[in-house]
Amino acid sequence: MLFSSPRFLVFLAVVLAVLGLLSSRTLKLRFLAAASCFFYAAWDWRFLSLLFAVSAIDYYCAWRIHDAHIVGRRRAWLALSLCSNLGLLGYFKYANFFLDNFNGLFGAWGSHIPAAHVLLPAGISFYTFKTMSYTIDVYRRELEPCHSWINYATFVTFFPELIAGPIVRGSVFLPQMTRDIGPARERMVSGLTLFGQGLIKKLLFADRLATIADPIFGNPALYAPATIWCGVLAYALQIYCDFSGYSDMAIGTARMIGYDLPENFRMPYTSSSITEFWRRWHITLSTWLRDYLYIPLGGNRRGHLRMHVNLMLTMLLGGLWHGASWNFVLWGGLHGFALAVHKLFVKWRGQRFQVPVWLGWMLTFLFVLLTWVPFRARSFAASLLMLRKMLFLGDLSGGLWSPTWLRWLAAAAVLGHLMGWLMEKAPQAPGMDKLLSRGLDWFGFRWSALGISGVYLTPARVTVAGSYVVCLVLLLLFYFVPMNTNPFIYFQF
Amino acid sequence: MRRCLKVFAGGLAAVVTMIPVGESLEHLRWHQDPDLGGVFNPGSRVVWRTEGNGTSHWTEHGIRGRGLPDTNAFLVLALGDSFTEALQVNDDKVYTSLLERELRQRGIPAVVLNAGKSGASAADHIWRARLFKRLLHPSWFIVQVEDADFTSKGWDASRGNSYFRRNGTHDGVEVAPPPPNPEARTAKLLGKLPGWFSERLTFAYPIRRTQEFQAWLKNEPPWFHAPPMDGAKSALDAPSTAQYPIGAELDLLKEACGGHLTLLLLTSYRLGGGCELNAAEQAIAGLARAKGISCTRLDQGFGMISSPRRSPYGFDNLLGFNRGHLNPEGHRIAAAVLSRELAALSSVHALQ
Numbered sequence: 028m029l030f031s032s033p034r035f036l037v038f039l040a041v042v043l044a045v046l047g048l049l050s051s052r053t054l055k056l057r058f059l060a061a062a063s064c065f066f067y068a069a070w071d072w073r074f075l076s077l078l079f080a081v082s083a084i085d086y087y088c089a090w091r092i093h094d095a096h097i098v099g100r101r102r103a104w105l106a107l108s109l110c111s112n113l114g115l116l117g118y119f120k121y122a123n124f125f126l127d128n129f130n131g132l133f134g135a136w137g138s139h140i141p142a143a144h145v146l147l148p149a150g151i152s153f154y155t156f157k158t159m160s161y162t163i164d165v166y167r168r169e170l171e172p173c174h175s176w177i178n179y180a181t182f183v184t185f186f187p188e189l190i191a192g193p194i195v196r197g198s199v200f201l202p203q204m205t206r207d208i209g210p211a212r213e214r215m216v217s218g219l220t221l222f223g224q225g226l227i228k229k230l231l232f233a234d235r236l237a238t239i240a241d242p243i244f245g246n247p248a249l250y251a252p253a254t255i256w257c258g259v260l261a262y263a264l265q266i267y268c269d270f271s272g273y274s275d276m277a278i279g280t281a282r283m284i285g286y287d288l289p290e291n292f293r294m295p296y297t298s299s300s301i302t303e304f305w306r307r308w309h310i311t312l313s314t315w316l317r318d319y320l321y322i323p324l325g326g327n328r329r330g331h332l333r334m335h336v337n338l339m340l341t342m343l344l345g346g347l348w349h350g351a352s353w354n355f356v357l358w359g360g361l362h363g364f365a366l367a368v369h370k371l372f373v374k375w376r377g378q379r380f381q382v383p384v385w386l387g388w389m390l391t392f393l394f395v396l397l398t399w400v401p402f403r404a405r406s407f408a409a410s411l412l413m414l415r416k417m418l419f420l421g422d423l424s425g426g427l428w429s430p431t432w433l434r435w436l437a438a439a440a441v442l443g444h445l446m447g448w449l450m451e452k453a454p455q456a457p458g459m460d461k462l463l464s465r466g467l468d469w470f471g472f473r474w475s476a477l478g479i480s481g482v483y484l485t486p487a488r489v490t491v492a493g494s495y496v497v498c499l500v501l502l503l504l505f506y507f508v509p510m511n512t513n514p515f516i517y518f519q520f
Numbered sequence: 521m522r523r524c525l526k527v528f529a530g531g532l533a534a535v536v537t538m539i540p541v542g543e544s545l546e547h548l549r550w551h552q553d554p555d556l557g558g559v560f561n562p563g564s565r566v567v568w569r570t571e572g573n574g575t576s577h578w579t580e581h582g583i584r585g586r587g588l589p590d591t592n593a594f595l596v597l598a599l600g601d602s603f604t605e606a607l608q609v610n611d612d613k614v615y616t617s618l619l620e621r622e623l624r625q626r627g628i629p630a631v632v633l634n635a636g637k638s639g640a641s642a643a644d645h646i647w648r649a650r651l652f653k654r655l656l657h658p659s660w661f662i663v664q665v666e667d668a669d670f671t672s673k674g675w676d677a678s679r680g681n682s683y684f685r686r687n688g689t690h691d692g693v694e695v696a697p698p699p700p701n702p703e704a705r706t707a708k709l710l711g712k713l714p715g716w717f718s719e720r721l722t723f724a725y726p727i728r729r730t731q732e733f734q735a736w737l738k739n740e741p742p743w744f745h746a747p748p749m750d751g752a753k754s755a756l757d758a759p760s761t762a763q764y765p766i767g768a769e770l771d772l773l774k775e776a777c778g779g780h781l782t783l784l785l786l787t788s789y790r791l792g793g794g795c796e797l798n799a800a801e802q803a804i805a806g807l808a809r810a811k812g813i814s815c816t817r818l819d820q821g822f823g824m825i826s827s828p829r830r831s832p833y834g835f836d837n838l839l840g841f842n843r844g845h846l847n848p849e850g851h852r853i854a855a856a857v858l859s860r861e862l863a864a865l866s867s868v869h870a871l872q
Binding site for chain 1: 534729837
């Protein structure tokens with residue numbers, strides 16, 4: 028049940044209607060948990076039991092951690108929780124990867140272990156990280172364990188972010204569970220607007236860009252270097268529109284129900300350094316890795332060398348989190364290396380000079396673009412082939428294809444980013460702030476800060492210009508959206 | 521009330537904006553012929569920019585580019601699917617126009633008519649060849665095919681075209697008439713709109729899109745569909761691998777064309793000019809030869825591709841290099857291989 032499918036819209040309408048009809052908060056939560064299970068079962072009902080098992084183990088462990096007064100016992104319960112989560116993740120996601128590598132390494136000596144027939148349960152990477160953060164927070168005494176099993180089950184199974192995030196921590200979600208949920212006018216308007224923005228990103232941009240990127244990544248040997256560059260640019264825009272579109276839809280859906288989910292993207296392609304990029308890209312994952320992996324490893328408190336090792340380890344594991352493939356490890360490693368180089372550069376530079384923002388932006392964007400190659404390519408060999416072609420090394424033969432759509436979509440993306448960047452910088456420039464507010468007001472929109480969910484464009488009043496823009500976007504969606512919608516990219520992780 | 525008026529004004533302005541946008545992409549007017557199915561209206565001009573950038577003109581019976589010639593002409597009729605219909609390129613760049621020119625240069629004063637129809641399969645070509653034989657009495661047929669025309673596509677009853685079915689005997693195959701076309705409803709609805717509106721994509725398109733949407737809803741997988749645990753493909757995912765009686769299908773095609781036909785087999789292109797025929801393509805080419813059917817393959821002209829960075833397939837505004845319909849380069853090659861084949865056939869010279 029994709030967020031962009033009509034089936035989901037019907038499901039959401041029913042959920043909101045029932046939540047509006049129910050009066051008791053407990054009943055609403057029970058219904059929400061049941062609806063979330065139904066949503067998950069529509070993906071694959073057989074793994075519902077796994078979801079229950081993970082929730083039950085962590086709920087129980089959290090209470091045992093909370094009740095235990097001896098440090099050793101607390102640690103043991105935490106270890107049990109972490110082992111169960113990581114064990115399940117390791118088995119379902121990485122079993123065949125490790126077996127393949129084992130067979131590859133020791134196959135020459137005649138040792139061969141047959142591949143395991145395992146399917147990847149939908150959303151396992153996301154919900155195990157969510158439940159792990161809960162038990163760790165309880166262990167650190169930063170969070171009280173949840174008193175009600177229903178509340179906890181609702182937190183774990185909450186359908187808007189169950190399959191592909193944002194990764195919501197217990198400390199963010201559980202305190203919200205005391206509020207009354209259900210459709211309320213103001214939340215519905217902002218939630219629907221966010222959902223619409225996400226839908227536009229997904230259907231009008233991501234799915235269209237996929238038709239450019241897919242053939243090029245599918246058979247890179249066929250294409251000339253210029254075409255490979257086009258394909259990689261298309262993929263960079265596609266993955267951003269796809270994942271941030273999904274996140275917007277998840278945040279919008281949660282908002283309509285009555286909860287706030289944390290912001291996941293903040294115009295990452297406007298970053299002028301790789302460190303800034305990771306503050307803006309998949310924010311809930313990068314902060315999770317920072318708080319539960321990088322800092323416990325020692326962070327930057329144990330000297331420079333150790334800091335760089337920690338950074339590299341965190342990014343390698345972050346890469347591996349995306350999927351059981353050396354390509355993802357390479358992607359994580361490249362980002363870890365770039366982060367380390369950036370930190371060294373900043374330290375060396377000190378107060379000596381400032382790098383122009385445009386140069387920083389160009390270098391960052393170029394690096395991010397190049398690293399999307401191993402992330403998306405089918406194999407390690409395909410990544411190398413593409414990178415060699417992009418850097419004009421080796422065999423440069425191939426067909427030229429300059430997709431017309433890409434120019435329009437890239438222009439729209441640049442315009443969107445430029446507008447977002449202006450909005451971000453406007454508060455520091457009062458004149459610009461006034462001008463932008465007046466411009467937005469003419470269209471009947473305003474720039475609203477939606478708490479932890481970030482800053483978004485929301486409707487303020489009805490104007491002819493605003494109606495024109497909204498209707499035009501709806502017509503464009505109707506005319507140009509491909510009927511066979513692709514699944515969201517991050518569902519595979 | 522004031523709010524509603526504002527929304528209405530904005531909405532109306534958006535619709536007006538979309539008229540030129542739609543016009544710039546597609547401009548087509550067609551009707552449902554009781555025998556031939558959906559064909560473009562006689563005298564209509566079709567603009568197609570969603571893939572390639574072509575303008576085509578259509579006359580009676582869904583024939584592209586020119587009026588019907590007098591009966592004395594040596595008439596060659598090209599049947600095929602969207603690769604022959606070729607909305608992506610202008611009239612003078614389609615292989616049928618180029619072929620006519622090349623044949624004349626070789627001393628064969630033929631008139632080549634293009635009756636390509638999007639979505640048609642080998643079964644449909646047989647059905648239409650029988651009709652056109654009665655209507656136009658062509659001296660020779662060119663039948664453009666791909667491997668799927670004789671396999672999956674040819675046997676698919678859900679496409680709204682004619683299709684192959686078993687007729688009870690061991691290897692017996694027959695062509696079933698086209699089932700009631702779902703697009704007929706679109707044509708009927710469009711027919712009710714005044715001319716100017718029915719021609720405008722902005723107004724015609726919603727009807728088509730709604731039907732696409734309905735079809736999409738119908739094709740959604742069932743609730744709680746789960747793939748098997750062992751990772752094998754389920755019945756829902758796995759395509760049928762049944763063997764198709766290509767020989768019997770070719771017999772039917774030969775019979776429908778009165779034995780006067782040349783197959784144009786569109787084969788896939790590999791960078792640098794190479795081509796490896798798949799099993800179905802090999803079967804079609806081999807069986808055609810065995811049955812005495814003239815058969816030419818596009819790969820026979822791959823050596824004529826002007827640069828290794830070009831492909832006979834694909835356009836810049838859709839899908840990708842080497843993917844999609846024949847581009848002008850592809851049409852040029854198709855015309856060249858066909859003219860070579862036709863000029864070499866003694867039967868063609870005898871029929872003139």
